[in-house]
Amino acid sequence: MFIVYEMRRGCKDIPKNEIECIPFDEKYLGQYKGLYNAAFRPMREALDIRPYDWYGDDRAILSKAHEINLLTEGDELIGSVSCIGSEIDDLFVSESYRRQGYGRKILIWAMNRIASKDFDEAVIHVAEWNEGAVKLYLAEGFEITKKEQIGIEMVSYEPSLKQNVFEFTDKCFDELGKKFEPAGRHSFYNDIENSFDVFYCVVDHGNVVGTVALKKIDEATAELKALYLDKGYRGKGLGGRLMTEAVGAARTRGYKSVVLDSMKKYKAAHDLYEKFGFKDTERYNGNEMADVFMKLDL
DSSP: OEEEEEEEEESSSOOOOSSOOEEOOGGGHHHHHHHHHHHHHHHHHHTTOSSSSOOOOHHHHHTTGGGEEEEEETTEEEEEEEEETTEEEEEEEOGGGTTTTHHHHHHHHHHHHHHHTTOSEEEEEEETTOHHHHHHHHHTTOEEEEEEEEOEEEEEOOGGGHHHHHHHHHHHHHHTTOOOOTTTTTGGGGGHHHHOSEEEEEEETTEEEEEEEEEEEETTEEEEEEEEEOGGGTTSSHHHHHHHHHHHHHHHTTOSEEEEEEOTTOHHHHHHHHHTTOEEOOOOSOOTTOOEEEEEEO
16 A cells, blocks of 8 residues: 655746756667666565566557657766656656756756646656655645555455446446446356456455456467456556566466457557567457457466
8 A cells, every 4th residue: 555646836937947858769778778667666666566677678668759758968868757748757867867966957857848838737646655756846846736545455356346346347348438248248257257267356445446367268378358447546557567467377377378359549558568578469369359469478
C-alpha cells in the first residue's frame, strides 16, 4: 500500500529556462534505458511495483519517443523528462549529475514547454515515497490537489469473486465497445477454475480492478487472456504487475512460450507486451477479430 499525490501548478510566472532540452534522439537510446531503469528502480523495489526495471525492450521506448525530451552534454545524457499534454512525467537525472540543480532546471524547462502549448496548468503524479521530488515540486509552486491511497493486492481467483469479476469484465467490455456474454460466447467465465490454468485478480478494498489469466494451448504453450485494468488504476505500474504474475506463472508451470492475440487499435497494450519481450508472430487461432499475434519465448 502506498500513496500517490496529484500535484498542479498554474502556467503563469514560470522562471526562465537555464537549459535547453532536445527531442529524443535514438543515439541516446541505450543510455536512456539504462539511466531510466536505474533512476526509478529504488522506488519500484521499495513499493514492490513490478517489473522493477520498467524498460526491457527498446521498441517500448521508441513508441513514446515523441513525448521524450533529453538534456545532453555532447554524447552524454544528463537527464530527461516527458511532456504528455499538460502532464510532466518520467523526470530523472543521471546519478553522476545529481545534486547539481539539474532536476529543477529540467522541471522548469518542462513547465515552460507545457505553457508554450497554451495549457493553463501543469500536472504531475508522484509517489509520496519520493520525498525529494515532492519537495522540489512544492518549492516550484506545485500544490497537492489529490491524495490517493493505493491499497492493492494481487490474488488468485476464488468463487467468492465471481460476481465482482463479472461486473468488472462487463464494464471493461463496454468501454471497448464489446458485449460481455457470460450466457453465450463467454460462458467459460462461469467455470473460471477449469477454463484457465491461472486467473489472477487485482483487488482494491474488496473491488476487482484488474485481471489476467493463462489458458493452456498445449504442453509447451500458454495463451495470455483476460488482461484488463480499470481506467482509474492505469499509470501506476499495475499492468506490469499483472504481466509479471502471468509470465512468472507460465515459467513455474513449465511452459516454453506464451502467445496472445489482440487488435492493432490497442496500442498501449502492445507497448506493455513489448516491454516484456513479446514479439510479433504468425496467426495461431481462428479469432477473426484479432489482427495482432505475439509470442514470448520463456
